[in-house]
Amino acid sequence: MPAAGPVLPASFRGRPVLDPARCEEGCRACAERCPTSAIRVEPPAENGGAPRLALDLGRCLFCNECVEACPSGAVRFGKDYRMAARAREDLVADEGAYRLAGALDAEARRLFGRSLRLRQVSAGGSAGCEQEANALGNVVFDMGRFGIQFVASPRHADGLLITGPVTRNMKLALEKTYEAVPGPKIVVAVGAAAISGGPFAGDPEVIDGAGSVVPVDLFVPGHPPHPLTILDGLLRLLGRIRE
Ligand code: SF4
Numbered sequence: 001m002p003a004a005g006p007v008l009p010a011s012f013r014g015r016p017v018l019d020p021a022r023c024e025e026g027c028r029a030c031a032e033r034c035p036t037s038a039i040r041v042e043p044p045a046e047n048g049g050a051p052r053l054a055l056d057l058g059r060c061l062f063c064n065e066c067v068e069a070c071p072s073g074a075v076r077f078g079k080d081y082r083m084a085a086r087a088r089e090d091l092v093a094d095e096g097a098y099r100l101a102g103a104l105d106a107e108a109r110r111l112f113g114r115s116l117r118l119r120q121v122s123a124g125g126s127a128g129c130e131q132e133a134n135a136l137g138n139v140v141f142d143m144g145r146f147g148i149q150f151v152a153s154p155r156h157a158d159g160l161l162i163t164g165p166v167t168r169n170m171k172l173a174l175e176k177t178y179e180a181v182p183g184p185k186i187v188v189a190v191g192a193a194a195i196s197g198g199p200f201a202g203d204p205e206v207i208d209g210a211g212s213v214v215p216v217d218l219f220v221p222g223h224p225p226h227p228l229t230i231l232d233g234l235l236r237l238l239g240r241i242r243e
């Protein structure tokens with residue numbers, strides 16, 4: 001990672017910044033506009049205070065609809081690309097500190113810290129997250145310099161990187177691929193679809209994310225995530241980034 005931090009495009013939407021103190025009384029415009037019910041507006045803890053806002057990055061499509069609906073600028077997207085988390089509940093952003101992914105235990109770091117082979121599984125994805133994951137291998141992001149590579153066979157892999165909402169047609173294939181990876185193994189869910197079903201959540205043809213099929217060690221939000229968000233999450237998981 002560049003010491004000075006990456007240069008991101010002006011249109012980049014990173015971790016959301018919520019300022020409920022600016023909310024208008026009785027307003028719920030953001031929640032009513034959100035296509036995935038990712039943002040919640042809850043009554044203030046005390047009478048007369050500001051409402052409480054919470055945005056679930058595991059459901060968020062980064063579509064900006066809530067920002068456009070907000071009459072007071074109380075919600076916006078910042079430029080922080082670091083968003084990956086170890087636990088599903090840690091993906092909920094509010095006014096408090098956001099909990100970024102912590103590292104695997106010492107034994108897993110000893111095994112995978114300098115050499116991590118992942119089998120990519122597109123479990124009904126739209127090719128958006130798949131393209132961003134593939135970009136990790138190009139000369140710009142070059143995850144190979146950290147010893148991370150995609151491999152063709154799950155039998156040669158240390159874990160899975162899953163994209164897509166897991167369609168019913170892909171459930172068995174995902175289960176078999178997971179079983180074919182020798183243990184110990186890790187699972188990375190990339191993108192809103194793989195985390196929660198994303199725009200397909202609730203559809204009878206999808207399973208609503210990888211976590212309902214296999215245990216997930218790292219959740220990378222985005223729709224799709226920027227390659228830096230994926231790489232940052234992987235390096236945190238391996239203990240290569242700690243701040
Ligand atoms: S950016 Fe996220 S929270 Fe806002 S409307 Fe879109 S999906 Fe909902």
Ligand code: SF4
Nearest residue numbers: 023024027030070074
């Ligand atoms: S964030 Fe904006 S749209 Fe949402 S409740 Fe507050 S004022 Fe309304």
